[in-house]
Amino acid sequence: MTQTAGMNDQRTGAERDPEHARRIRDGGNDGGRITVADGVVEKIAAMAAREVPGVFAMGTGASRTRGAIRDMVPGTSASSSQGVGVEVGENEAAVDLDLVVEYGVSANELGRGIQRNVKSSVERMTGYDVVEVNVNINDIHLPNDGGDGSSGESRVS
16 A cells, blocks of 8 residues: 555655755756755754753853853844754755753653754755754753752851
């Protein structure tokens, strides 16, 4: 029994039609060319990663520190693609993500969920074939429950 692409087909345009990515960037029949900047791919990947529950922050410790300092300077804003690196070719893209996860979340399940969401978002919005999404978990965010009995004062004098 063959399966046809229908309303429930979750494959990206590039998976359904191998020429999809080429037609997007070549402008279809008009002969024009559409280019997608690396920064756009980075932002799409960052937003897709942040959509997955369990992601606390993006970036390595050093980049998060630089971002916090940048936030203190008036007139600047945080980078929406912090913790994301991309390599983009003619028809393909590779994504590297650095992130901090919430305590208690399965790192393996979270990583797979991020890979799926980033891959589908980048492919859907750009037409690129995403060949890999590397998820690097650099830290874990521990809860501040405050119920450990400590008063915040030093125990020694």
